[in-house]
Amino acid sequence: MNYCIQCILPETRPGLVIDKQGVCSACRGHEDKERSIDxxxxxxxxxxxxxxxxxxxxxxxxxxxxxxxxxxxxxxxxxxxxxxxxxxxxxxxxxxxxxxxxxxxxxxxxxxxxxxxxxxxxxxxxxxxxxxxxxxxxxxxxxxxxxxxxxxxxxxxxxxxxxxxxxxxxxxxxxxxxxxxxxxxxxxxxxxxxxxxxxxxxxxxxxxxxxxxxxxxxxxxxxxxxxxxxxxxxxxxxFFRWDSFKNFEAATEYGFSSNSSNKKTGSWEFADIDCHFISLHHFLKWHKFGFLRVFDNLSVEIRYGRISRKKAIQNLEETGLQKPCEDIERFCDFMEKPVDWFWNTTERFRNKEIWIKEKNTWKIPGFITQEWDWEKA
Ligand SMILES: [Zn+2]
Missing domain, CATH: 3.40.50 (Rossmann fold)
Structure with missing residues (x-):
């Protein structure tokens, strides 16, 4: 796996390109926001x-x-x-x-x-x-x-x-x-x-x-x-420089509520909180592309200068794999299917170009950190 040297996004993220300098197009986009756009x-x-x-x-x-x-x-x-x-x-x-x-x-x-x-x-x-x-x-x-x-x-x-x-x-x-x-x-x-x-x-x-x-x-x-x-x-x-944290502040001033108990998807308590199924959309990227919503959130924070790349990786290790089990159950209820059906289907889409099985455990060689519990993967 190849990761951006500035943020923590992997090259497998759809649409993302990492250039010869090792910098991803999202980080380049942030530079555009600072330099190229008037x-x-x-x-x-x-x-x-x-x-x-x-x-x-x-x-x-x-x-x-x-x-x-x-x-x-x-x-x-x-x-x-x-x-x-x-x-x-x-x-x-x-x-x-x-x-x-x-x-x-x-x-x-x-x-x-x-x-x-x-x-x-x-x-x-x-x-x-x-x-x-x-x-x-x-x-x-x-x-x-x-x-x-x-x-x-x-x-x-x-x-x-x-x-x-x-x-x-x-x-x-x-x-x-x-x-x-x-x-x-x-x-x-x-x-x-x-x-x-x-x-x-x-x-x-x-x-x-x-x-x-x-x-x-x-x-x-x-x-x-x-x-x-x-x-x-x-x-x-x-047209106006986008800043998720400033949007959150502005919204809160007028009466928006965040969800501090929402830790199942990403690291922001104010994002991805509207729908019980959004967590599944993000979670499925794990098997297909080897990253999770928290990679996006932390990478944005690095670009905003709120945290260092090192701190982001520590944060990622502490968060670990976020499995939205409750939402998966809801989804299966809605589909009138057993939970096994969800996991079996998900497994069919595991990307063998990035995942390997070692002693019955799936792992991503070259993952961004060594501190990861693959038993849960
Ligand atoms: Zn980047």
């Missing part, structure tokens, strides 16, 4: 985007896709400061957490916005999620398709001229330079980076008896739709 010019660009939206809107100036998380709050607060009339749109996960629901309710009430909570037929979600897990070893494909398609399609159909997404993931978590510097989240971007394992909605028709009609909530606007009305779809994080 934030005052970007801020002026944002002003003109706002102006254009206000001139062309009928009722709502923009749609903000929200989960209720800290970033959602920041997106709404920032957009309100620019005088935008906002429609918030969320995809209702089949397993929203209590704190997730509370935060979403508070966001709508305290920030005073209109909101559509879009639910998909749970039976369709169940069949789609099962197909996605069994065929690709990923539970998050339906979730990601829904998150991107629903606000995009609504903006097109309701003629809302602007969609304001959160961070630019290529800038925050690594990606090619052109995409790090891009400001737009368009259909091309969704097809490349929408975390759908390079599949489209159409690819799932016929699997687990999923019909074209069943999958209509996941449909993106067609080129013909976009010819009639094409919303401007942008990352807020491309």
């Amino acid at each position: 934030w005052s010019a970007r801020s002026k660009m944002f002003d003109s985007i706002v102006k254009r939206a206000k001139e062309t809107s009928r009722d709502y100036d923009c749609i903000i896709p929200v989960s209720g998380g800290k970033d959602s709050w920041y997106q709404v607060i920032k957009s309100q400061l620019h005088g935008l009339k906002i429609l918030c749109v969320s995809w209702r996960t089949p397993q929203r957490t209590a704190v997730g629901q509370k935060n979403l309710d508070q966001l709508i009430k305290k920030l005073g916005v209109d909101h559509i909570d879009f639910s998909i037929n749970p039976d369709v979600e169940k069949r789609f999620m099962m197909a996605s897990f069994e065929k690709k070893g990923a539970t998050g494909i339906p979730m990601h398709m829904a998150i991107f398609a629903i606000p995009y399609r609504l903006a097109t159909q309701l003629r809302v001229p602007l969609i304001i997404w959160g961070e630019n993931p290529q800038l925050e978590f690594g990606g090619p330079e052109a995409d790090r510097l891009s400001t737009e989240l368009d259909v091309n971007w969704i097809e490349n980076y929408g975390v759908t394992n390079q599949t489209k909605r159409e690819d799932w028709i016929g699997i687990n008896e999923l019909t074209d009609a069943d999958l209509s909530p996941y449909a993106l606007p067609t080129p013909a739709d976009l010819k009639i009305f094409h919303p401007n779809s942008i990352f807020l994080g491309s």
Whole structure:
């Protein structure tokens, strides 16, 4: 395994490239944030985007896709400061957490916005999620398709001229330079980076008896739709320097609650707390790519200058393997399957290019630390 020399991300992270100097594209992205991007010019660009939206809107100036998380709050607060009339749109996960629901309710009430909570037929979600897990070893494909398609399609159909997404993931978590510097989240971007394992909605028709009609909530606007009305779809994080900790502070000031007992996924008590199934999405990366959510969180903290790489590795050792056992049980309940089914399916996707079996124990040769309990792997 090859790791970035500045942070702790491995080269196996999808979309991440480690260059000849040993530095990953996420760390390079952070350098872009400090050096290559002229934030005052970007801020002026944002002003003109706002102006254009206000001139062309009928009722709502923009749609903000929200989960209720800290970033959602920041997106709404920032957009309100620019005088935008906002429609918030969320995809209702089949397993929203209590704190997730509370935060979403508070966001709508305290920030005073209109909101559509879009639910998909749970039976369709169940069949789609099962197909996605069994065929690709990923539970998050339906979730990601829904998150991107629903606000995009609504903006097109309701003629809302602007969609304001959160961070630019290529800038925050690594990606090619052109995409790090891009400001737009368009259909091309969704097809490349929408975390759908390079599949489209159409690819799932016929699997687990999923019909074209069943999958209509996941449909993106067609080129013909976009010819009639094409919303401007942008990352807020491309116009204002993204900082998860500052977003958390801003959100908290207005009434956002974190979940201090949430230690099952990553090291931030304020992130990945909206849905009981998000932990599975992150956990499955362990078998496929040999890293966990905590690698992302700690790497961001290194880039922000909050901790050293050495301290991050210590922190990782202390955290150990985070197995979201309770959420796995919930997932199996939702799927009406035994827990063994989850583990057997997960095992099928263990990446033998990075894992080896030694005396009945799976290990990753060249792992970032020697201090690791492989018995739990
Ligand atoms: Zn790095």
